[in-house]
Amino acid sequence: MDRAATSVKSLKIELSKVKDDSLLIGFFKEKVSLSSELKKLDNEHGNIMGSCIKNNNFKGEKGEVKNVFINKNVKNIVLVGLGEEKKYNFDVLSNTIADASKKLRDNGTESFGIYSESFKNSKLNDEELVEKIALSALMGLYKFNEYKTKDKDEVKNIREITIIANSNKNFENQIKYASIVADAVSKTRDLVNTPPNAATPAYVADYAKGLAKISNLKCTVFDEKQIEKMKMGCFIGVAQGSINRPRLVVLEYYGTDKNQKPIAIVGKGITFDSGGLNVKPYPYILNMKDDKGGAVAAMHIIEACSKLKLNINLIVVTPLCENMIDAASYRPDDVLTAYNKMTVEIRNTDAEGRLVLADALAYAAEQKPQAIIDIATLTGASMIVLGYVGTPFLSTDEKVAEKIKNASKKSLEKVWELPLWSEYEESIKSDVADVKHISDDGDAGVIIGATFLKNFVNDIPWAHIDIGTTVWSKVDKGVLTKGATGATVRLMMEMLREWK
Numbered sequence: 001m002d003r004a005a006t007s008v009k010s011l012k013i014e015l016s017k018v019k020d021d022s023l024l025i026g027f028f029k030e031k032v033s034l035s036s037e038l039k040k041l042d043n044e045h046g047n048i049m050g051s052c053i054k055n056n057n058f059k060g061e062k063g064e065v066k067n068v069f070i071n072k073n074v075k076n077i078v079l080v081g082l083g084e085e086k087k088y089n090f091d092v093l094s095n096t097i098a099d100a101s102k103k104l105r106d107n108g109t110e111s112f113g114i115y116s117e118s119f120k121n122s123k124l125n126d127e128e129l130v131e132k133i134a135l136s137a138l139m140g141l142y143k144f145n146e147y148k149t150k151d152k153d154e155v156k157n158i159r160e161i162t163i164i165a166n167s168n169k170n171f172e173n174q175i176k177y178a179s180i181v182a183d184a185v186s187k188t189r190d191l192v193n194t195p196p197n198a199a200t201p202a203y204v205a206d207y208a209k210g211l212a213k214i215s216n217l218k219c220t221v222f223d224e225k226q227i228e229k230m231k232m233g234c235f236i237g238v239a240q241g242s243i244n245r246p247r248l249v250v251l252e253y254y255g256t257d258k259n260q261k262p263i264a265i266v267g268k269g270i271t272f273d274s275g276g277l278n279v280k281p282y283p284y285i286l287n288m289k290d291d292k293g294g295a296v297a298a299m300h301i302i303e304a305c306s307k308l309k310l311n312i313n314l315i316v317v318t319p320l321c322e323n324m325i326d327a328a329s330y331r332p333d334d335v336l337t338a339y340n341k342m343t344v345e346i347r348n349t350d351a352e353g354r355l356v357l358a359d360a361l362a363y364a365a366e367q368k369p370q371a372i373i374d375i376a377t378l379t380g381a382s383m384i385v386l387g388y389v390g391t392p393f394l395s396t397d398e399k400v401a402e403k404i405k406n407a408s409k410k411s412l413e414k415v416w417e418l419p420l421w422s423e424y425e426e427s428i429k430s431d432v433a434d435v436k437h438i439s440d441d442g443d444a445g446v447i448i449g450a451t452f453l454k455n456f457v458n459d460i461p462w463a464h465i466d467i468g469t470t471v472w473s474k475v476d477k478g479v480l481t482k483g484a485t486g487a488t489v490r491l492m493m494e495m496l497r498e499w500k
């Protein structure tokens with residue numbers, strides 16, 4: 001996919017020497033005044049900032065962006081409100097930088113500088129600050145134009161962002177990390193946004209092969225015959241109603257001693273979820289191309305790990321298929337035999353995600369990883385739990401849960417843990433098979449999904465992340481743009497970069 005790249009660099013330079021289209025400067029509400037460095041800059045520009053502040057044309061309110069045209073070394077000085085300092089944190093920083101970047105891009109700006117010192121407060125260290133500024137700007141600037149044929153040459157783009165740093169430190173590592181992770185988020189968004197007639201299981205598998213080639217990953221693609229031969233009965237059951245045949249993609253990255261157990265990430269890859277015979281009514285059937293969000297995120301997470309040369313071994317397993325209506329479709333009442341030989345009574349063909357994951361998790365468990373984390377657009381019920389704000393997760397292992405929570409704080413991707421109490425197991429007991437895949441009452445939907453999946457991980461420390469809601473954004477705001485969000489990419493990268 002063609003996406004014009006935005007490059008980011010950091011530079012230690014006196015403010016008045018900066019040459020750029022625009023220069024972003026942040027101000028807290030309580031102290032909208034000029035530091036000595038800003039005063040110096042302002043003196044050389046006819047005190048235009050100072051008078052703007054004095055005349056109350058700019059108050060430093062959160063979200064306020066005031067453009068001052070000066071047409072000198074810097075064409076525009078952009079005053080950015082940060083709101084109250086005591087409420088300031090990485091979330092505010094991140095969304096403010098992203099929103100201001102979008103505004104500049106839409107104004108036709110081609111390059112701009114960010115005076116990082118003005119976005120700092122006592123809670124944030126220099127390294128984190130530069131990394132978050134870079135990642136937030138790049139995420140906010142994302143757009144998906146692949147399927148627009150008109151006005152393509154009018155698509156606006158920021159060519160370069162310069163982070164003006166006050167310190168002599170070299171921020172190369174932070175900018176590298178931010179650029180690689182932002183790229184993984186953008187590529188995840190691109191592929192999740194790609195319509196289901198294009199992004200079929202075969203297409204996504206070929207895409208994975210392409211990633212593996214350029215990023216030095218081992219890639220194995222199993223086709224339908226091989227999946228059948230492996231007796232992945234649940235996966236085949238879901239896949240059998242579609243003309244677009246399934247694929248199982250396994251990607252491997254070795255960044256440390258091969259004898260060290262890998263971490264496994266399993267991603268749900270339903271390229272379109274019609275619901276099957278339990279068809280989804282309009283409008284719930286819309287957007288169901290996003291049902292591959294877990295698989296696509298996992299693929300780009302492993303690619304980013306390889307680019308960053310992290311000292312871990314990682315294996316990614318993604319079952320890719322389509323859930324469709326056909327004479328060959330699986331049905332409610334069918335009993336399917338999973339890869340681990342458990343029999344599963346089917347009650348609703350729209351609960352297909354947990355079936356493809358059952359086999360993929362059992363396959364991952366067989367590789368004896370130190371932990372398994374699955375990422376899945378598993379339930380609409382995730383909306384009821386946390387809305388669009390955060391992502392519910394569940395885990396059988398306190399240490400893994402702790403790692404996810406720590407990564408959440410660092411990555412700004414909000415997650416919340418739900419319990420896996422044994423009482424929930426009652427409601428998926430089956431009269432005819434070992435287990436059924438849903439409960440009769442539909443209560444506690446997110447937890448019931450995880451309770452079913454737990455049967456397939458064979459006591460390996462495991463976590464399940466349900467991105468049913470957070471995979472998609474309805475708004476173009478802050479680091480989000482309308483459409484696919486790239487959910488879990490930042491979260492998993494923060495977890496993996498510190499994995500011990």
Ligand code: BES
Pocket residue numbers: 273291348350351352353377378379380381438445468469
């Ligand atoms: N992919 C959906 C979950 C989903 C629904 C994600 C809406 C985002 C928005 C999943 O396959 C599904 O259909 N789940 C059912 C499960 C139910 C039948 C137990 C659901 O959540 O309604």
Ligand code: MN
Pocket residue numbers: 273275323349350351352353
């Ligand atoms: Mn479904």
Ligand code: ZN
Pocket residue numbers: 270273291350352353377378
């Ligand atoms: Zn689904």
